[in-house]
Amino acid sequence: MELGEIIRSLPQYQCEKTLDGIHISNVEKDHRQVTSNTLFICIHGYTVDGHQFAAEAVTRGAVAIVAEKPLSLDVPVIIVPNTKRVLPQVASFFYDYPTTKMKMIGVTGTNGKTSVTHILEEILQAATFRTGLIGTIGMRIQQKYEPVNNTTPDALVLQKSFDQMVQKQIDVGIMEVSSHALDQGRVHGTDFDLAVFTNLTQDHLDYHQTMKDYLFAKSLLFSQLGNSYSKSKPKYAIINIDDPAAHQLIKSTAQPVITYGIEQEATFRANNITLFEQGVHFDMETPEGTISMNSHLIGKFSVYNMLAAAATAYYAGISITTIKEVIEQTKGVKGRFQPVLTEHDFGVIVDYAHTPDSLENVLQTIKNVCHGNVYAIVGCGGDRDRNKRPQMADITCRYADKAIFTSDNPRSEDPLAIIDDMVVDLDATNYQVIADRKQAIRTAIQQATSKDMVLIAGKGHETYQVIGDHTYEFDDEKVALQVLQEEKK
Ligand SMILES: CC(=O)N[C@H]1[C@@H](OP(=O)(O)OP(=O)(O)OC[C@H]2O[C@@H](n3ccc(=O)[nH]c3=O)[C@H](O)[C@@H]2O)O[C@H](CO)[C@@H](O)[C@@H]1O[C@H](C)C(=O)N[C@@H](C)C(=O)N[C@H](CCC(=O)O)C(=O)O
Ligand SMILES: Nc1ncnc2c1ncn2[C@@H]1O[C@H](COP(=O)(O)OP(=O)(O)OP(=O)(O)O)[C@@H](O)[C@H]1O
Numbered sequence: 001m002e003l004g005e006i007i008r009s010l011p012q013y014q015c016e017k018t019l020d021g022i023h024i025s026n027v028e029k030d031h032r033q034v035t036s037n038t039l040f041i042c043i044h045g046y047t048v049d050g051h052q053f054a055a056e057a058v059t060r061g062a063v064a065i066v067a068e069k070p071l072s073l074d075v076p077v078i079i080v081p082n083t084k085r086v087l088p089q090v091a092s093f094f095y096d097y098p099t100t101k102m103k104m105i106g107v108t109g110t111n112g113k114t115s116v117t118h119i120l121e122e123i124l125q126a127a128t129f130r131t132g133l134i135g136t137i138g139m140r141i142q143q144k145y146e147p148v149n150n151t152t153p154d155a156l157v158l159q160k161s162f163d164q165m166v167q168k169q170i171d172v173g174i175m176e177v178s179s180h181a182l183d184q185g186r187v188h189g190t191d192f193d194l195a196v197f198t199n200l201t202q203d204h205l206d207y208h209q210t211m212k213d214y215l216f217a218k219s220l221l222f223s224q225l226g227n228s229y230s231k232s233k234p235k236y237a238i239i240n241i242d243d244p245a246a247h248q249l250i251k252s253t254a255q256p257v258i259t260y261g262i263e264q265e266a267t268f269r270a271n272n273i274t275l276f277e278q279g280v281h282f283d284m285e286t287p288e289g290t291i292s293m294n295s296h297l298i299g300k301f302s303v304y305n306m307l308a309a310a311a312t313a314y315y316a317g318i319s320i321t322t323i324k325e326v327i328e329q330t331k332g333v334k335g336r337f338q339p340v341l342t343e344h345d346f347g348v349i350v351d352y353a354h355t356p357d358s359l360e361n362v363l364q365t366i367k368n369v370c371h372g373n374v375y376a377i378v379g380c381g382g383d384r385d386r387n388k389r390p391q392m393a394d395i396t397c398r399y400a401d402k403a404i405f406t407s408d409n410p411r412s413e414d415p416l417a418i419i420d421d422m423v424v425d426l427d428a429t430n431y432q433v434i435a436d437r438k439q440a441i442r443t444a445i446q447q448a449t450s451k452d453m454v455l456i457a458g459k460g461h462e463t464y465q466v467i468g469d470h471t472y473e474f475d476d477e478k479v480a481l482q483v484l485q486e487e488k489k
């Protein structure tokens, strides 16, 4: 694409050199990715200022630079007021607005995004749609996951991925939309058709400061959902009506609202819920009548995820019959209430609960089905929301018979200092501190006896543990299996 074509699409810019005759074959914001004929965009980040890499980008092949200030370089330097706002504009223009060429589903909320997007992927694939998925576990176009740096990557990575999806004739893009992404405009330029809200509870207060700011960030997905009614590309906001934030989100959007829930009247509503150790039964009210559902997924929170997926799939054009069939078959996602297969008479569950609400839901679910003692191995991530630490410790001690506080990903923090933050005001005494995660898992497994259940919370699908500057291999499921074997239990 010609540089002039890209730059003239911007509302405001200045450049002293001619833009003509320069061909752009790549756009980058990281100088390490620059190749010949790249347009390099300098981003002033949280950690470093990308302007300092502009000269190196030119050495590597950048033929033009977008910046917020003059830089003395031999290539054209296009000055704009704010490169962060320009990035999504250039990205979607360069890749020719790929999300207008497929159906796009965005799922936001504190908990349940990965779970809901995966159920949706299964339903859509069963209905023979070709799907592209982006989220915490990675990106996958139809089959294999590729790693992504963020649950919701930046606009450039996103638009490039959507372009790949269009090239591969993907019908529906499904993605998790994090509050950080909404706040930073990573999804500017993404034309969502269905925007889904799971729930809002405390997390990320290190970043958003207050719950009001956190809610505002979430609401952007709904306020930015289309700007006109369109027959060819109808838009829907799919909202969990039981969540206290629901009404604020409904007010944020001009598009038709579809509700789901358990407590309140809703378009998709679950009644007569029976929770079992092996799954859940419920009746689901739908626009086509009530159907009975039998699922392998566990816990009331999973009912919410199934309702969200069902409502979204229905308004994406899938039949109720297919929705029911797939939901009844699905076994869930790696690391979300995942049983570790043991031949022993106690259960071990790996779960990604890393917020107070998710931990409470999961422990409540285990408590309801466990006939012995509940062991919970819980830690909190370093360099993340500190407010949730004492809450998570308190919840653990309230539900578990025996709590073991350990390390999650301590990152740059002292593991014991994180655990201190967790237990500092704790009145309960039914806990032990074992900072070494493997040792914590071993201790619980050594102590567990018939009918007990051991919850290993916080890291779910993760295959690593970040301690200081090092990333070590660590997979809760594998470690649990190894310990079970070593302990001959
Ligand atoms: C706080 C935050 O959101 N940071 C994001 C931000 O990083 P940053 O601003 O620190 O970037 P930076 O390192 O200062 O770099 C600035 C610029 O210089 C460039 N650069 C940098 C170094 C270099 O050698 N050369 C170079 O060109 C960079 O490419 C960039 O353009 O931009 C990066 C690229 O888009 C993101 O990967 C990064 O996410 C970090 C890793 C992160 O941890 N983010 C978390 C808070 C987050 O976003 N989490 C949510 C999930 C939440 C949930 O699931 O609940 C998510 O969506 O992942
Ligand atoms: N609807 C829900 N409500 C509350 N808790 C849930 C819900 N769904 C899942 N959980 C719990 O939250 C954990 C994380 O679920 P999931 O990975 O689907 O959420 P997420 O929103 O993608 O999280 P992240 O923000 O880290 O990407 C699960 O392991 C489970 O413990």
Ligand SMILES: N[C@H](CCC[C@H](N)C(=O)O)C(=O)O
Binding pocket: 151, 354, 380, 381, 382, 384, 408, 409, 458, 459, 462
């Ligand atoms: N998306 C979540 C992941 C947390 C996972 C937990 N294992 C941790 O490292 O804190 C976050 O950024 O808060």
Ligand SMILES: [Mg+2]
Binding pocket: 113, 114, 115, 135, 136, 137, 151, 176
């Ligand atoms: Mg996720």
